[in-house]
Amino acid sequence: EDQVTQSPEALRLQEGESSSLNCSYTVSGLRGLFWYRQDPGKGPEFLFTLYSAGEEKEKERLKATLTKKESFLHITAPKPEDSATYLCAVQAANSGYALNFGKGTSLLVTP
C-alpha cells in the first residue's frame, strides 16, 4: 500500500532561519511527487512536481529535491508570510493520476 509520511508535524522558525521539511514515501511505481502549500480554510496551492530521483526545482525561497525514498522542501531565509501547512503527495503509476497526501507539516515563521 502506498504511504506518505511527512516530518516534522509542526515546525517553528525565526525569520531568516533556514530549514527543511521531509516527505518519505513508499509507492509501487512513482509517477510524480507533488508539493503544495495550504493556508487555513483554503485549497492547496500548487508548488512543485518532481518526477525522477535527482530532480530539483526552485521557486523563490523554496527548493524541492527528490530521491528514490524521500523528498525535501528546503526553505531558505523564511519570512512570516511563508507560514502555512506544506503538503506532500505522491502519484502512483497505477493510480489514474489521483494524489495520495501526507498529513502535512505546519510551519510557523515568527518575526
Next chain:
Amino acid sequence: GAVVSQHPSWVICKSGTSVKIECRSLDFQATTMFWYRQFPKQSLMLMATSNEGSKATYEQGVEKDKFLINHASLTLSTLTVTSAHPEDSSFYICSAGTPGNEQFFGPGTRLTVL
C-alpha cells in the same frame, strides 16, 4: 498557474437535504477532476475521480449513492451530497488535472449540516 473555482464557498443545510457543489476549471480544459474531503487538522482524502463523459470512480468506503458526481463538460464537475447528515460536515475540495500532469485545487467548500 491555472485557476479552479468552487461554488459555493460555504453552505449550511438541514439534515436530510441535498447540497450541490460546483467545480470549474476557468482557463483550461480538464479531462479529469478529483474530489477530496478534509476534516479539521487532517490531510486530504480522495473521494472520487471524475472523467468527462463517464461515470466517476469512487474510493473504497465512499458511498456513490450518497455522493453523486457529474462531469458534464471539460470545465465543470459537480458533487451532490444527498440526504446530508451532520457527519457529512467537512471541507470539500476539488482539483483539476492539466495535460501537463499538474493538479490545481479549488478554494474548497465548507459544508455544515445541522
